[in-house]
Amino acid sequence: MKMNEFEMIRAIREMFSDLPVRGTGIGDDAAVLHHPGSLLTTDTMVDGVHFILDKTDLADLGYKVMAVNLSDIAAMGGYPDAALLTLGLPKPFTDAQFLRLMTGIHDSAILYRCALAGGDIVRSDTLFITVAMTGHPIKEPILRSGAKPGDIIYISNKVGDSALGLKLLQAPHSVKVKSANYFLSRHFCPSPRLKLIEYLTEHYIIRSCIDISDGVLADLQHIAEESGTGYFLEMNELPVSAEEIGKEFEKDPFFFYTLAATGGEDYELLFTSEQSIDSAAVYEHTGVSVTPVGRILESGYRIGYFEKEFSPSDFKTGFRHFEGE
Amino acid sequence: MKMNEFEMIRAIREMFSDLPVRGTGIGDDAAVLHHPGSLLTTDTMVDGVHFILDKTDLADLGYKVMAVNLSDIAAMGGYPDAALLTLGLPKPFTDAQFLRLMTGIHDSAILYRCALAGGDIVRSDTLFITVAMTGHPIKEPILRSGAKPGDIIYISNKVGDSALGLKLLQAPHSVKVKSANYFLSRHFCPSPRLKLIEYLTEHYIIRSCIDISDGVLADLQHIAEESGTGYFLEMNELPVSAEEIGKEFEKDPFFFYTLAATGGEDYELLFTSEQSIDSAAVYEHTGVSVTPVGRILESGYRIGYFEKEFSPSDFKTGFRHFEGE
Incomplete structure (x- = not known):
């Protein structure tokens, strides 16, 4: 220099x-x-x-x-x-x-x-x-430890985009997607959800919140452990970028849901609320969607995927298996 | 790991x-x-x-x-x-x-x-x-920019110890001193002057302060520039560890004063006060000495050494010359 x-x-x-x-x-x-x-x-x-x-x-x-x-x-x-x-x-x-x-x-x-x-x-x-x-x-700090059984689990925008972007960066031909640039830009330029959390805290009681840096499953686990609760995560409800992925998504949705559940660095918010949230109103005011993806339970960690049910450990093994291929 | x-x-x-x-x-x-x-x-x-x-x-x-x-x-x-x-x-x-x-x-x-x-x-x-x-x-923050012409410049404890410690670490035989361990320990374990500044702010109005990380001359220059003043630094008043250096000090005091004025990382405080400070009382309450080493002037940067006078640039050249030997 x-x-x-x-x-x-x-x-x-x-x-x-x-x-x-x-x-x-x-x-x-x-x-x-x-x-x-x-x-x-x-x-x-x-x-x-x-x-x-x-x-x-x-x-x-x-x-x-x-x-x-x-x-x-x-x-x-x-x-x-x-x-x-x-x-x-x-x-x-x-x-x-x-x-x-x-x-x-x-x-x-x-x-x-x-x-x-x-x-x-x-x-x-x-x-x-x-x-x-x-x-x-904005009001009281929202901690990871505030989740209560019965809370609905929400995720902002979409998950898995950053992990897919990283895959495309490391091995551009490993996955065929419709819009590679979209995923690369989500990997390089995450959007801190400041406007979203401001709107949410003004209109709802957000009981617990974490930003998704380690992956949905790992970060949901942090919430559950700090709150002393369990959870049920409906994997097929995870908001994924099916359209930007294109045809590949229909061929193997489980792979992309797995990526969404375990890929890190999305920097979306995962939060819980006792009340149901009016997603349309949130989107209208903040430009960001929020999607319910499960419930906080008294105990136990369960992951549903249509008719099947997984434990987090099954699930990680499955993903690791794929990664090794 | x-x-x-x-x-x-x-x-x-x-x-x-x-x-x-x-x-x-x-x-x-x-x-x-x-x-x-x-x-x-x-x-x-x-x-x-x-x-x-x-x-x-x-x-x-x-x-x-x-x-x-x-x-x-x-x-x-x-x-x-x-x-x-x-x-x-x-x-x-x-x-x-x-x-x-x-x-x-x-x-x-x-x-x-x-x-x-x-x-x-x-x-x-x-x-x-x-x-x-x-x-x-503790009260108001003390900024670098608060010095006023007429302020007395003080330094806590002693300066040059850390630079001498570093010299001894890099080339153990380059300087013969009585107590090498003392200087090494001053280099590795500086003492943040929290207790001293608490006492001083309670008993005096400290107008400006900086910790000596770049060296007395460089840090005094920061004070002068931020305050829009000059200074007179009496180099032979700098508190140096003559005793721990031993006989070498008597052979070439100018070298050691130069080291004290330009060596960094002492993390002692250099501060200015309108009033004279009762060094004995300060030492009694905090275990740390403070020594007056000069005055803040309207303008101009002057360094006195017994009968001689230097500008900061003369001085740095002199030191660099020695370093090159």
Whole structure:
């Protein structure tokens, strides 16, 4: 890089001058926020683990590392306030790459109204980006532990898209789909559901919520374990992108449902509500659909697929079997 | 490593059960703090840049990455509340190394009363540790920009120790000192001056403050630039560890003062006050000395050394010359 640390910080300050921190931002030993939020989260992306530098548009990467943190704030029933950005940049990284990365971070920050309050820029042999973010709960924070037996389980938008995008990225011809670009874009640019959770918390009592980063099954398991409940998941109700997949979906829907249930990184919300939710009204106001996919039970983990029933362990074995083929 | 992510998180939760978060800590999408602080900072340490894994006790490293963040909170006139910890761990990292690292982090957290509210554990080819920390100002936050002409410049404890420790680590025979272990320990285990700043803010008006991470000269320059002032630094007043250096100090005091003025990572406080500070009383109550080393001026950057006077640029050239020998 030709830019030194101070030049990079100056470039960042200029870029973010259209999104001022409510308080004192970049430039002191710590930021000072006038209205500090009670929500605090952090997420990191590392080259070779969360992305492959050569296969990634750095603007997408910058957008995504912000989006996954914003998604955590959404999953708590919150809205974002300010972020800290840590960049670990390898020597061969160029000024153009740095600026491209920052463009994506800035786009995401502007879109979801999250100021940049500070951070750290360091040299590292491995490229990594860490974001820490604060936010405020809209009402009370929504925890994973709030689910009650009888609650309806909902999922926002669709699941499995990101996992399918990743498959297409790693092996473009492994699955034939109608619209590969759609799945790639869902993988690279997830949508934190901030507007959705704002609408939902204003109109319903959302008892528990998590963002789907590990996969529907794993994240539903987190909800059940933290709440001390069981669940019944109706796998064929999972909202999947059948149309964008095309004919392949009809040939083997079970494969795609399995992908939807176990694929991670969709960053959709999985939440539970005692009341039934008016999906049409939600869609009208937020542009995002919500789909009921099961119920919270007193105990036991059950997965239905039309007439059949699985346990989570059967199910994972089935999927692993497919992956090995 | 034999431990997986969930086992590591469980180990961390157990280890930190003696330091509960005031709110909801590890285990949800975000932490929820009952009394969120307005101060927010982050600092990262990367293998090969900030430390050399083979030459570092991981407990020291864990302690230090917490200490440098705690030092930022101290420099703002604050006390810490909660931290987020991100670990980027390479494949060859062992369970024992992980636990040793966490021991140091925990020791520091207990010593300075900073709970661990959450974080992220990821795989990375390069070991890195990022801490983000929140805290509360004791009174008003102390900024770098508050210095006024006439203010006395103070430094806590001593400076140059860490730089000398680093020199001894990199080339043990390059400098002969009486007590090498002292300097190594000051390099590995800096002391965040939280107790000192608490006492000072209760008894004096501290107008500006910074922690010395880049070196006295560089950090004083930050204060002057942010405050729109100049400074006069009396180099031979810098508090240096003459006794621990021993006879070498008498042979070439200028070298050691130069090291003290330009060596970084001491994490002592450099602050300015309109009033004179009663150093004896400060030492009695906090165990830390404070030494006046100069004045804030209307303009101009001047460095005195007995009868001679330098500009910062002369000075840096002089030092670089020595380094090249």
